[in-house]
Amino acid sequence: MQTVTSSPEATEALAAELARRLGPGDVVAVSGELGAGKTTFVRGAVRALGVAGPVSSPTFTIGHRYDAPVPVAHLDLYRLAGLDPEEWGDLEPYFDGTIAFVEWPEHGGEWLPAARAVVTLEHVDESHRNVRIACDLGL
Ligand SMILES: Nc1ncnc2c1ncn2[C@@H]1O[C@H](COP(=O)(O)OP(=O)(O)OP(=O)(O)O)[C@@H](O)[C@H]1O
Numbered sequence: 001m002q003t004v005t006s007s008p009e010a011t012e013a014l015a016a017e018l019a020r021r022l023g024p025g026d027v028v029a030v031s032g033e034l035g036a037g038k039t040t041f042v043r044g045a046v047r048a049l050g051v052a053g054p055v056s057s058p059t060f061t062i063g064h065r066y067d068a069p070v071p072v073a074h075l076d077l078y079r080l081a082g083l084d085p086e087e088w089g090d091l092e093p094y095f096d097g098t099i100a101f102v103e104w105p106e107h108g109g110e111w112l113p114a115a116r117a118v119v120t121l122e123h124v125d126e127s128h129r130n131v132r133i134a135c136d137l138g139l
C-alpha cells in the first residue's frame with residue numbers, strides 16, 4: 001500500500017495498523033532519508049504492541065529490546081558500515097522471538113533475516129510523508 005500522512009500522529013497510526021498484523025519472528029525494514037519519519041513510524045508500532053514507556057532511536061547502542069506480550073526490538077544500523085560474523089552474532093539475539101523493527105536496514109547487508117514488511121518513507125513537505133508498505137499482510 002501507499003499513502004501520504006499529514007502528521008507524525010498519522011504516521012504512528014498507520015504503523016499501529018501494521019503492528020496488529022505482526023507476530024513473533026517478523027522483521028520490519030524501515031527505510032528513508034534522515035528525518036523521513038522512520039523512528040516516528042517505529043514508535044507508533046511499538047506502542048501498539050503494548051510498550052508503554054518512551055520509544056526513541058537507539059543512539060549509544062545498536063538496539064533496544066522491550067518487554068511486551070510479544071517482545072519487541074528496535075534497531076538502528078545507521079552507524080554500521082557493514083557486518084562481519086562476530087557483529088552479526090551480537091545482533092542476532094534481537095531477532096530471537098521478537099517483532100523487530102530495523103532502521104537503515106541497508107547497512108545490515110545480507111545478514112538480516114528476510115523482512116515480513118518493507119516500509120519506505122519520503123518527505124513530501126514539512127508535515128507530509130509518502131509512506132509505502134510492502135507486505136503480504138493484507139494492508
Ligand atoms: N507526516 C509525518 N510523519 C512522520 N514524521 C513527521 C511527519 N510530519 C512531520 N514529521 C516530523 O519529522 C520528524 C521525523 O523524525 P524521525 O526521527 O522519525 O525520522 P528518522 O527517519 O527516524 O530520522 P533519522 O534518519 O535521523 O533516524 C519528526 O520531527 C516528526 O515530528
Ligand SMILES: [Mg+2]
Nearest residue numbers: 038039057103
Ligand atoms: Mg530514526
